[in-house]
Amino acid sequence: MNPDIEKDQTYEIFARINRGDNLMHIGTVKAPSDELAIAYAHFVYDEEDWTDMFAVRRDHLIQIKRTEPLFEKEGKSA
Amino acid sequence: MAQVTEGIQAFTLVLESIADNKYVLGDQLVDIGMGAPTIEAATSAIAMAQGELGHARVLYNWVFELRGGTGPKPEIRGQTGKAFQFVHDANDWISLIAALYTVDVAHDLVLRNVLEQRRADVATRIHKLIKEQKEHILYSYGWSVSMLNDQGSIPSRYRKALEKNIPEAVKWLEEVENNSALVAEGFIAKDAGFAKKFRETIDELLGKKGTVAV
Numbered sequence: 001m002n003p004d005i006e007k008d009q010t011y012e013i014f015a016r017i018n019r020g021d022n023l024m025h026i027g028t029v030k031a032p033s034d035e036l037a038i039a040y041a042h043f044v045y046d047e048e049d050w051t052d053m054f055a056v057r058r059d060h061l062i063q064i065k066r067t068e069p070l071f072e073k074e075g076k077s078a
Numbered sequence: 079m080a081q082v083t084e085g086i087q088a089f090t091l092v093l094e095s096i097a098d099n100k101y102v103l104g105d106q107l108v109d110i111g112m113g114a115p116t117i118e119a120a121t122s123a124i125a126m127a128q129g130e131l132g133h134a135r136v137l138y139n140w141v142f143e144l145r146g147g148t149g150p151k152p153e154i155r156g157q158t159g160k161a162f163q164f165v166h167d168a169n170d171w172i173s174l175i176a177a178l179y180t181v182d183v184a185h186d187l188v189l190r191n192v193l194e195q196r197r198a199d200v201a202t203r204i205h206k207l208i209k210e211q212k213e214h215i216l217y218s219y220g221w222s223v224s225m226l227n228d229q230g231s232i233p234s235r236y237r238k239a240l241e242k243n244i245p246e247a248v249k250w251l252e253e254v255e256n257n258s259a260l261v262a263e264g265f266i267a268k269d270a271g272f273a274k275k276f277r278e279t280i281d282e283l284l285g286k287k288g289t290v291a292v
């Protein structure tokens with residue numbers, strides 16, 4: 001079987017250990033659906049007994065600020 | 079020691095069937111799951127295998143207690159012969175996912191119904207079991223949908239594998255729902271309709287997922 005990996009979405013996984021803790025970014029998973037993203041995150045990131053765990057599709061993150069490159073890309077400058 | 083009634087005896091047979099399926103699936107998830115199409119799927123399959131084997135052990139020990147056993151728990155050397163044949167027969171990724179989904183749906187229907195009867199002596203353990211297998215169902219459902227929407231021969235092969243499993247699962251569900259001792263002692267509801275609900279769930283999965291390649 002050769003699943004179309006191109007169809008997979010990247011999900012960012014966030015969790016907190018204790019109630020009241022800050023939410024931490026703990027990793028990512030690639031999955032073709034929300035259901036599989038939930039299952040993968042649950043099984044792959046099971047090193048802690050997380051109080052809360054969330055998955056957010058990467059393309060749903062809203063960009064507010066982004067690091068600018070320190071140098072012009074080679075060959076691009078005038 | 080509590081009396082082992084006819085209902086408890088029947089309930090232990092249901093638990094043993096569930097434990098046996100989990101026992102065999104635990105091995106199958108390692109054997110076949112290692113070759114899953116993605117790293118996330120393979121890692122999750124191994125984690126689920128641990129979960130299934132853990133559940134099987136807990137259920138065998140619970141059966142031992144319900145039958146009046148005391149003292150150290152017996153060593154578990156193998157399943158008791160009640161696992162579905164199609165779980166044994168799974169030999170590739172497609173048939174494994176079909177077996178996993180069939181078993182997950184069948185078990186979930188029975189366990190949820192047992193929980194709804196609110197028998198104090200079983201509710202806590204059943205609740206924990208249902209809670210812990212939630213992601214297993216998401217996994218098998220997610221992969222089922224994925225395969226039914228895949229390309230080439232995969233959708234038809236998955237559909238065929240799933241349909242092959244249905245009669246055996248339905249037969250088991252009918253045996254459980256028609257067991258008068260289970261109903262009389264409040265383990266399951268009267269007219270639980272497991273087989274009907276099972277067919278509806280499978281039909282819903284197959285029906286809404288596109289056309290099937292020949």
